[in-house]
Amino acid sequence: AQKITQTQPGMFVQEKEAVTLDCTYDTSDPSYGLFWYKQPSSGEMIFLIYQGSYDQQNATEGRYSLNFQKARKSANLVISASQLGDSAMYFCAMRWSRNDMRFGAGTRLTVKP
C-alpha cells in the first residue's frame, strides 16, 4: 500500500540557516510523483516542488531543493537561507497511477529571528 511518512511534527530553524524536512514513502508502483506543499497560517496550499520517480536529477526551485534518494524511498525538502516567511506547515505528498494524492501528516516549521 502507498504510504507517506513525515516523522517531524515540528522543526525550528534560525533565520538564514538551511533546514531539511524529512519525508519517506512506500510504494510498489514504479511510476510516481513526489510533491511538497506549503500551508501558511492563511490556510491555502502552495505548491513548492515536484520530483518524478524517473527523474535522474534532484529537483530544485529557487531556495527549495528535493533530496531524492530512490533506493531509500526518501524525498526530503531542503530550504536554504530560511526566511521568517517560511514559517508554515509543510506537506509531502505522493501521486501514482491511481491519480489521487496521498499526504504526509505535515511538519510545522518555525523560523526564529
Next chain:
Amino acid sequence: EAGVTQFPSHSVIEKGQTVTLRCDPISGHDNLYWYRRVMGKEIKFLLHFVKESKQDESGMPNNRFLAERTGGTYSTLKVQPAELEDSGVYFCASSLLGLAGVETQYFGPGTRLLVL
C-alpha cells in the same frame, strides 16, 4: 491567471443541517480533486473528476457526501446531513489532463467547515 477558488471560506452549521461547498478550478483544468483535513489528522483524498465524470470516489467517507461537476467546470460538494465529525478543512485542487503522476495539482484556499 486566476487560481483555484473555493466558496465559502468558512461555514458554521448545526448538526443535521446541509452545507454545499463550491470549487472553481483553474480554467482549462479537466482534473478536479476534493480533499479534506479533519482536525489533527492528515489530508485525505475524497474524489477525482475528469471533466464531468467521477474518475475515483473511493475516498468519500459515506453517502452523506455528494459531489457533482455538471458541465465539467465548477464542482460542488454537498454534505447532508452534516455530522460533528465532518468538521475540518475541505480543499479542492485542479490540474491539466496528462500523464498520471506528472501534472501538478494546484490547490484552492480551502473551506473551513465547523459543525456544532
